[in-house]
Amino acid sequence: MEIKAVHFDMKSMIPTADYALTLVDELAEQGFNAILVEFEDKFPFEATAGLHHPCAWTKEEFRRFGAHCKEKNVELIPLLQSIGHLDYILKYPKFRDLRDGGPGGTSYQWCLALEETYELWCAMADELLEVFPGTKIFHIGADECNMRIPCERCGSGKLDLYIKRVRRCAEYIQKKNLKVVLWDDVFRNHGAEKFAELPKGVIPCVWMYRELDYDYLERMAASGLEFWSASCIQAHRFYSAMAPQEPKMRNVDAWGAVHAKYPRISGHVGTAWGRIQCQSPIDVTLPQSMFMSAYLSETLTKGVITDRKKFANEFGKKFFGMELDYDAMFSYFCYEPACAGKFVTELKDNASRHRDLAEIWYGFNEIDKMLEYIYTCFANNEAMLTTWRAGMAPNEMTSNWLDGVRRCYEDTLAGLERIKPMMLKYFPEKMWDEFVDQRFTAKLEQNEYWRHVLTNAAAKWKENMRK
Ligand SMILES: [Zn+2]
CATH class of the missing domain: 1.20.58 (Methane Monooxygenase Hydroxylase; Chain G, domain 1)
Structure with a gap:
């Protein structure tokens, strides 16, 4: 597989710019060659008039992060949402007019009938590419567009506007000789034949985090399109430590089997979601995803893991320099954090490697x-x-x-x-x-x-x- 990526969701509780460098080292060590960075309001976009998060890294810190990724042969793939998931911009009064449905409309997605929304997006993309000059692949998001939001400006033709907008954003990036990736679900739900309306070479990334739609995957494989896939390695709505790992392992296992069947899938992203929207409370962070990223990497490299206990044991020795209690590790996070306490305390006190991660796991479990x-x-x-x-x-x-x-x-x-x-x-x-x-x-x-x-x-x- 050409691209093996982990998702770094900066909507979440971001680490310091210094500490984030060591996370790149760890991912590289695990065998990943790409990181998909979703910046949201943690990038100081000038185009959004300085309305970014107070903890946003500086452009200098992002440059250093980008250079560090390059040094470690980890391809930094910027993700800039082009349609929806835009609350981090549209929640501000200054941008209310850009909302789909007008000023009283949704803060979730912007109106595609407005040329300003396209221009703003291009300006933001330019800023990212200026900070990450060696970028080869760019992700334009475009998932979960709500087609039913009433809007006088775009009327009933939202799907056409959506496709037209995605096409323009893709072309804008392709003109700079970059590859373009986008989430596939809007096409999956409104007619996958419409992929043909996108510029040649745009790569759909098929994300399915629970059940996989095998008929659809079969059709995608038969279509001859280059496409990627995406699993969910971390996400939990109500807690902040590690999500229960077993469902995440099942999702990765299912994708492992699909990759064996369709070797033409050229990339995979393990997504680790830090929160649902920019206005919901923070959930998990990338450091808590390091067991699942190792699990994913092994699956992408060697195929479906058949002995999870053996894998966890080897991970414990290699990663923390100690034996892991498999049951304690996987049974209790989130459901019964008090029961996971003994495991994380021992890990924090005894790990001879990656004490940092042990402390973070312990801290969030507390x-x-x-x-x-x-x-x-x-x-x-x-x-x-x-x-x-x-x-x-x-x-x-x-x-x-x-x-x-x-x-x-x-x-x-x-x-x-x-x-x-x-x-x-x-x-x-x-x-x-x-x-x-x-x-x-x-x-x-x-x-x-x-x-x-x-x-x-x-x-x-x-x-x-x-x-
Ligand atoms: Zn509209």
Whole structure:
């Protein structure tokens, strides 16, 4: 396979520009020759008038990152969304007019009837290519375009506008002698024969993260088009440590079998999603994906892994210099972070290599332990609301939950303080603060609300007892 890539989703909690270099080393060591970088608001685009994230790397830091990739023979593939997934731009009042559906429309995708949206995209692409001068492949995204958003400007012809726009963006990049890649799903869902309307040489990347559509893959293989595939090696909506690994392994296994059947698939991307949209809370990061990236690399190189335990053992020895408890590693992340605690603590304390990753795995698992406790308290309290308000809960019970409220507050603050110095070795401080804010601030405010409800419940119970 020509291109073996891992996805670096900068929507997520980005590492410091220094630490990110070591992640490239690790991916290169694992056998990857490409990294698909989704910059979002972490690249300081001048075209978007400085409305980027406060932790965005500087262009100088990106140049250094690009040069480092080149040194390690890792092809940096920039990904710049050309249709949707554009909340990071359209959420700002300055760009409201560009929304599909007009100023009151969606912040998700921009209007394809507007020439300005094409011009803005070209300007952003130019900035990326100026910073990464040796780029050979460029990904224009274009997935999950919503065809049903009512818009006076584009009327009922959104699919035609979509195809026309994708064609223009592709041509714009191809004129610079670069290869163009795009996500395939809009074509998959609206008629794959329309791939013929794209400029020759544009490479669809077929992404399927759960069930694979084998009929479609058969048709793609028979079409003679060059295409890539994409698996999901990391994603979890509610937690921040490692997603349960088994479904990810199954997805990679399924793709391994497809690659054996269709050797003409010329590239593969293991995607590691850091959050769903730019406005949803941060989930996992690239460092937590390093086991699955190794699993993917082995699959791409040698074919489907038949003995997962053996692979995990070898990974543990090679990567961390120690034995891994396979069951602890794969059973508990996210579902029962408290149970994964022993495994990550041992890893953090005993790993003779990649201590950095062991610490990050440990740190985020600690965070998930706190979240798990908070979720448990809140969920149960919601079910009890009527009882609390009526003053029908005995004080033994109320005091138990008030203790939960106290623990939520004290343990969370203490826990975050405890792991903060360790996390700041790898993540910018402002990024850490934002993460804590997104994951915990609203929950602790809700915790304060429960303290209020429970204190009232206790008073009311006493009053009811007196009657
Ligand atoms: Zn429109």
